[in-house]
Amino acid sequence: MESTRRNLLKAAAMLLVDGLASSRARALGITRLPDAPMDGPKVIVLTCGGIRAAETFHEDGFRNIPHLYGDLLPHSVFYPVVRNNGVTSHYNTISSILTGNWQRVDDWGKTPPASPTIFEYLRKRLQTPADDAWLISSNKALTSQIAASSDRAYGPRYGANVVFPKQLLIDAVVSAATHGRVAQTTDRTAMQSEIKTILDSNNYEGLGWSASGETSNLGSEMHSSLLRAIEDLVRTNAPVTGDEFTFLVSVEVMHRFAPSLLVINFSDVEAAHFGSYSLHLAGIRTLDRLAFELWNEVQTNPGYRGRTTLLILPEFGRDLDGSNTNGFFNHRQDHDSTRTAWMMCLGQGAKAAGVIGRPVQHIDVCPTIASLFGVSTPDVLGKSLAEIRA
Amino acid sequence: MNHRNSNRAGGAQDLAVYRKSIARLPLTLRPSLNQQLAQWETLFPFEQKHLAGFLAGIDSFNSSALDALTAKLRALEVKMDVNHWSFSETGDTLENAGQLARSSYFVEWRQEVQTIFNAIDARATGAVQTNPAHGRVILLFLPENLPVRSPDTWKRWGTSGREIKIAGDARDLRALVNGGQSGVCNLLAQDDTHNNADIWFVDADESLTGALPPTALPAASCLSYSALKPLRDEFLQELNRIPKDMSAADQTVTTLRQADWKRWWPAQLAGQERLRNFVVNLFLSGNGALIFSNAFVEWAASEALRRARPRAMVACFGMRSKPKPFTSIAIFENQQRISPEPDVDDPENSAIDAMILAHYIWLAACRYTEYEQALCVCVCEHLNTAYIVTPPDMKPIASAEPVTSETIYSWITARLTS
Numbered sequence: 001m002e003s004t005r006r007n008l009l010k011a012a013a014m015l016l017v018d019g020l021a022s023s024r025a026r027a028l029g030i031t032r033l034p035d036a037p038m039d040g041p042k043v044i045v046l047t048c049g050g051i052r053a054a055e056t057f058h059e060d061g062f063r064n065i066p067h068l069y070g071d072l073l074p075h076s077v078f079y080p081v082v083r084n085n086g087v088t089s090h091y092n093t094i095s096s097i098l099t100g101n102w103q104r105v106d107d108w109g110k111t112p113p114a115s116p117t118i119f120e121y122l123r124k125r126l127q128t129p130a131d132d133a134w135l136i137s138s139n140k141a142l143t144s145q146i147a148a149s150s151d152r153a154y155g156p157r158y159g160a161n162v163v164f165p166k167q168l169l170i171d172a173v174v175s176a177a178t179h180g181r182v183a184q185t186t187d188r189t190a191m192q193s194e195i196k197t198i199l200d201s202n203n204y205e206g207l208g209w210s211a212s213g214e215t216s217n218l219g220s221e222m223h224s225s226l227l228r229a230i231e232d233l234v235r236t237n238a239p240v241t242g243d244e245f246t247f248l249v250s251v252e253v254m255h256r257f258a259p260s261l262l263v264i265n266f267s268d269v270e271a272a273h274f275g276s277y278s279l280h281l282a283g284i285r286t287l288d289r290l291a292f293e294l295w296n297e298v299q300t301n302p303g304y305r306g307r308t309t310l311l312i313l314p315e316f317g318r319d320l321d322g323s324n325t326n327g328f329f330n331h332r333q334d335h336d337s338t339r340t341a342w343m344m345c346l347g348q349g350a351k352a353a354g355v356i357g358r359p360v361q362h363i364d365v366c367p368t369i370a371s372l373f374g375v376s377t378p379d380v381l382g383k384s385l386a387e388i389r390a
Numbered sequence: 391m392n393h394r395n396s397n398r399a400g401g402a403q404d405l406a407v408y409r410k411s412i413a414r415l416p417l418t419l420r421p422s423l424n425q426q427l428a429q430w431e432t433l434f435p436f437e438q439k440h441l442a443g444f445l446a447g448i449d450s451f452n453s454s455a456l457d458a459l460t461a462k463l464r465a466l467e468v469k470m471d472v473n474h475w476s477f478s479e480t481g482d483t484l485e486n487a488g489q490l491a492r493s494s495y496f497v498e499w500r501q502e503v504q505t506i507f508n509a510i511d512a513r514a515t516g517a518v519q520t521n522p523a524h525g526r527v528i529l530l531f532l533p534e535n536l537p538v539r540s541p542d543t544w545k546r547w548g549t550s551g552r553e554i555k556i557a558g559d560a561r562d563l564r565a566l567v568n569g570g571q572s573g574v575c576n577l578l579a580q581d582d583t584h585n586n587a588d589i590w591f592v593d594a595d596e597s598l599t600g601a602l603p604p605t606a607l608p609a610a611s612c613l614s615y616s617a618l619k620p621l622r623d624e625f626l627q628e629l630n631r632i633p634k635d636m637s638a639a640d641q642t643v644t645t646l647r648q649a650d651w652k653r654w655w656p657a658q659l660a661g662q663e664r665l666r667n668f669v670v671n672l673f674l675s676g677n678g679a680l681i682f683s684n685a686f687v688e689w690a691a692s693e694a695l696r697r698a699r700p701r702a703m704v705a706c707f708g709m710r711s712k713p714k715p716f717t718s719i720a721i722f723e724n725q726q727r728i729s730p731e732p733d734v735d736d737p738e739n740s741a742i743d744a745m746i747l748a749h750y751i752w753l754a755a756c757r758y759t760e761y762e763q764a765l766c767v768c769v770c771e772h773l774n775t776a777y778i779v780t781p782p783d784m785k786p787i788a789s790a791e792p793v794t795s796e797t798i799y800s801w802i803t804a805r806l807t808s
Contacts, residue, residue, distance in 0.1 A: 087492050104492040203393075275678030275685025276710070277746045278739035321546075322753035326689065328746075334497055381423050 010155060017252035041348065041390060042308040043369050044224050046294060048287045049093060049139065050117040050331040050338075051314040053080075055284055057342055064284045067292035069311070074353065077345040077387045080219045084316040084339050090141035093315040093362065094265060099149065100366030109143030112269030115379065119147065120154035122261055125375045131257040133160035136250045137265035138242040140167055160263070165249040166242030168314040196221045240384065243268040243283070247290045251297055258303035261369065266290070272318060272328050280328060297344060309349030309372055309388065311365060314341040348372075349388040356387055404442075414456060414462045417472055418490065419503065424480035432667035434587045434698040440514075447514030459509055462482040463502040470495050471734055483640040522699055525808035527574075527765040528755050529563055530582045530748040531706040533597060534771040543770060544777045546749050551766065551779035557792035560771040567704060568601045571613065574702050575606035577777070577806055586611050587664075587698040592690045594683035596709025599658070611665055613690055615683040615708070618669065621654035625673050626680050626724050643674055644681060668693070680804040683708050684740065688747035692754035699760045702806060705751055707744035712736040740773075753777065765805040767798060781805075 055061045058079060062069045086092055086102035095103035095113040105111045119133040128134075135146065148159025243266040250264045268283030291312050298304045309384040319325045320337040331338050343360070349372055364383030370377045405427060426433060426441050433441065450555055451459060467473075468492045480485055490496055525644045532538060544553050556563070578589050586609055589796075593599040593614040602612065615622075627647055647670055659666055678685030693706045697795050698765055711733040748768050755761040766779040776798065780786055784805070 030392075087496075089491070091493070104494060107488050107492070270576065273561070273676065273678065275688065275747070276682050276739075276743050278572065278736075278742040279713070321750065322756065326677055326692065327750055327753075329685075332491065336414045 016124075017249060017256050023229065040307070041372050042258075042304050043261050043349075043372055044294070044298065044304075044308060044310045044315060045097070045261075045263045045369070046266070046291055046310065047097065047263070048312075048314050049269045049283075050088075050203060050272070050316045050318045051088070051269055051284055051287075051341070053339055053340065053342065054337075055281065055328075056314075064281055066287040067288045071292055072344060075350070077350040078362050079343040079345075079385075080353045080355060080357065080387060082341045082343045083359055083361045084341060085361060086363075088316045088338055089153075090139050090267075091143070093143060093147065094137075094263075095146060097313075097315075097365045098146070098383035100363045100369040100377055102381065103130065107141075109141065109145050111140060112145040112148060114150055116149045116154040117147075117159070118153070118369050118377075119160040119261065120149060120158040121366075121370055121375055122373055123158040123376055126260075126373065128260060130161065132259050133260045133261045134253055134257070135160045135162045135164070135184045135263040136246055136253060136268075137164055138166045138246040139265050139267035139270070140164065141267075142265065155316055163249065163253075165245045166267075182202060192375060202227060212337050222258060241268050241283075241286055241312065243286050243290060243298060246265070248295065250294070254297065254301055254304065258301075260373070264294075268317045269314075273330065275329055277328060299348065306348070308347045309369075310346045311369075311388075312346075313343035313362070313363075313365070316341055345388050349390065352387070353390060354387075397440075401472055408442075408445050411448045414448060415506075416460050416467055417477065418463070418467055420479050421482050421486055423479075424479060429667065430480065431631050434589070434663075434668075435585060435697045437697055439644055443514040444510060447510040447512075449578040450513040451510075451602065455792040460504055463499070466495050466502060468500050469488050470499065477642075484643070485640055507626060520660070523676060524736070524760075525805040526701050526761055527802050527805050528705070528752055528761070528764055528766040529567060529702070529802065530751060530766070531598065531703045531704075531747060532744050532768070532770045532772065533706060533708065534561060534709065534743070535709060535735075535737060536744055536772055537737050537740045538745060538770050538772050540773055543745070543775070544570045544774065546746065547768075547779075550752075551777055554773055554787060555792035556769070556774045556798070557794045559777070560769055560774045560795065561797055562795035563767075563769055563776075564598065564706070564741070564771075565601070566795055567685055567802070568598065568603075568606075573603070573606060574802070574806065575602065575609045575705070577803060578701060579606075579609040584609065588700050589702040590691070590694045590704065591689050592694070592705045594706060597708070598704065598706040600664065607658065611668075611694070611700075613660075613665070613669065614658070615657070617658060621651055621656070621669070622673070622680055623707060624654050625650070629673075629680070646670070646674060654695050670695070678766065682710050683741070684710060684743045684747050688750050690692065691751045695754050695758065697752070697759075703751070703755070705748075707740075709735050709737060709740045710743065714738075720776040767802065 020087060026152065053061070056065050056328050057069070084093060084096075086096045087107070089107040091107055091109045092103045095117075098117040098119070099113045099115045100118070101115045102114050103115075105114060109334060120134075122128060123130075123133055130234045135142075142162075142164070144162045147162045148154065150154040157368060179215040243323055250262065253259065254262065266283075266287055268286050269280055271279035271283055295310060298308045298310060316331050317333050317336075317338050318328045319333040320335050321327045321335050323335065323337075341362070343365075349368075361382060363380065364385050365382070367380050367382050368375045368388050372388070373390050374390065408427055412420050413496060415423070423441070423445075426437065428440075430438065448456070453475070470490075473491050476485060477489065490499065493499065553560065566572070575589060578584050581588075582804060583738070589610045591599050591602065591610055591612045591762070593612075593616075595616045596614050599612045599614045599617070601609070628649070629642070630644065651666070651670070652757055655666060659669075669690075671681050672686075672690055675689070675693075677689040678687045680686075687705050691703055694700060712735070714729040714731055752766050752768070755764060763781040763783055765781055765784065767776055768778075769776045778798075778801075784801075
């Protein structure tokens with residue numbers, strides 16, 4: 001990505017998180033944020049939509065993942081077979097990963113997970129503040145309902161902050177297009193005015209976010225910065241991806257809040273739904289690059305260095321070539337190609353690097369994370385993975 | 391049931407009887423059959439025959455036999471609590487699909503459905519006349535402007551066929567296929583039983599369909615992604631208004647299906663209600679058909695193979711533009727509306743897309759017995775080569791020497807007239 005473009009996205013991400021921090025401080029009636037906890041374990045989970053083994057950890061796929069395969073695999077505990085035995089839709093899969101139980105709720109995120117999420121287990125048992133758990137997602141199939149379950153003993157008071165950075169950009173650009181002014185003009189002033197109107201009419205709730213349980217207006221500093229960034233993006237002709245922006249916002253959250261548990265969800269690979277294999281592969285290469293950058297960030301960020309476990313896993317595979325569900329386009333076939341993903345574990349929890357041939361499941365992630373924090377999860381179906389330990 | 395003579399099936403009386411047959415099945419089997427019946431007039435001849443045959447298959451079971459066949463599925467429906475779902479019996483909906491997929495009994499349900507369909511299909515076989523022995527061809531063109539990389543061009547196709555070098559200009563083959571008196575349209579039109587669902591031309595732009603002689607057009611089903619642009623733009627705009635809610639999505643889909651798109655259709659589809667209905671269903675079924683030309687070609691060809699079982703499928707891929715700012719963020723939008731920047735071709739990635747999607751069309755054909763004896767020719771004009779899958783009853787191509795377009799075309803015509 002062109003460096004000036006990335007700098008602009010980075011500035012937008014930084015100021016967006018500044019806005020979150022300042023609005024939270026206002027909501028709490030405090031002039032400075034509480035210090036982020038600097039000791040104790042940290043866990044980052046990076047999920048990424050549907051990817052088949054054939055395009056990644058396979059002879060023909062290695063070229064798409066030079067960092068995951070060449071740089072990170074040798075230092076990881078790697079599970080080549082991670083089964084998704086639940087509903088292979090995005091909302092249900094992420095909910096299953098977070099809860100340790102196969103979730104079968106509304107695919108469009110109208111209802112929360114039916115059993116407690118890892119966010120709730122940790123925040124309730126460890127009595128940690130709201131800033132200690134975040135979910136930052138590119139995928140518009142998720143909603144803020146994923147922050148916490150409908151379990152009355154837990155629920156939103158122990159939930160995570162949920163932010164959809166890509167949705168902010170989508171809302172801005174789609175709304176501008178809907179009013180027809182973008183197509184008619186290349187006039188920057190007109191564009192600026194269009195996006196300003198959009199940003200002025202949105203707040204966190206309008207963007208589908210759930211940040212510290214409030215719906216504050218965008219801070220003025222962040223507002224103007226986003227305006228500048230989006231204006232620049234509209235004027236140029238280079239691709240910009242939602243995952244890039246999600247990554248940058250995630251890094252800013254790490255700097256600002258240093259949460260103990262951060263879940264990042266990418267979705268560039270889902271361009272496959274539109275039938276472009278090349279864009280799907282580009283999404284895999286973006287994941288590969290950003291996963292490596294995230295790991296490097298963990299190594300250099302004082303809040304994370306030496307205490308962080310990073311888990312990287314696709315939500316599922318994709319359908320088999322020749323299936324009546326149109327192959328890589330979709331992820332709804334009851335077949336190994338769709339139900340099998342992989343998982344890579346790096347850092348503190350990965351005590352002995354190696355490949356674990358035993359099949360594991362997506363629902364094993366929740367109890368595994370809990371065990372890293374010394375928290376029990378008695379009501380989950382998934383099993384804690386012995387190879388990943390504190 | 392004598393009224394099931396497929397030559398005269400489909401009158402109001404027949405449809406009423408068909409509905410009664412469907413009503414004998416468990417609830418979760420009814421939506422797709424009822425939906426097909428509701429669109430009877432716009433079904434392709436193969437679909438009408440197949441549906442009539444399937445329903446005859448149901449009626450061949452007396453009550454106790456059908457109860458025995460469907461007992462497990464009915465019991466599953468009780469466990470799944472289907473009666474308390476918001477489940478449409480009249481047609482397939484997103485909500486139906488979502489509810490079924492979320493059920494913990496979904497895998498069992500699918501297995502039972504397959505068992506029942508297999509049993510009914512076995513009884514229906516005599517009623518469905520598809521004539522698999524008819525010579526069929528699948529012709530796929532990767533145009534010269536797609537720079538396919540040579541080392542692993544055909545790797546995806548495995549050992550199903552073989553690569554041959556084309557002597558002379560590979561583009562000549564397209565001209566021969568399209569050509570006036572000797573083109574495939576005229577060839578098939580000479581058959582007394584021919585109808586325009588028997589031959590399809592599916593095109594990313596108009597390099598294929600635009601070159602057809604006017605006399606050939608009525609004899610074929612012709613679809614061009616670029617010719618459909620006004621309709622696509624309007625359709626996409628309406629589709630993107632769907633709120634993020636499944637019931638609202640179903641409502642919008644119904645509205646879009648019934649909307650009057652008259653002013654947006656290209657002239658080539660004037661009066662072709664069945665083909666227009668096919669396009670609307672294609673756009674509503676996703677799979678990128680509204681977004682990328684090559685996805686349109688693949689999905690339209692695959693659906694045509696499934697629904698019409700044509701004797702000849704001719705598909706030509708094309709170029710897509712490079713992503714503009716926000717394309718990857720709002721990929722579902724009309725990029726020309728989003729950005730004032732001019733389109734810029736993306737040849738390398740268009741070639742990557744076209745290569746896998748061409749293979750997908752062949753794989754789609756391989757799912758149906760009608761294509762067991764089909765000849766498949768996939769031409770890569772950039773490399774002046776073709777990958778040819780010959781059917782078991784055709785003499786294998788032995789020569790390692792380059793072959794002319796005329797020779798390849800002679801294989802095609804021989805197959806179609808066999």
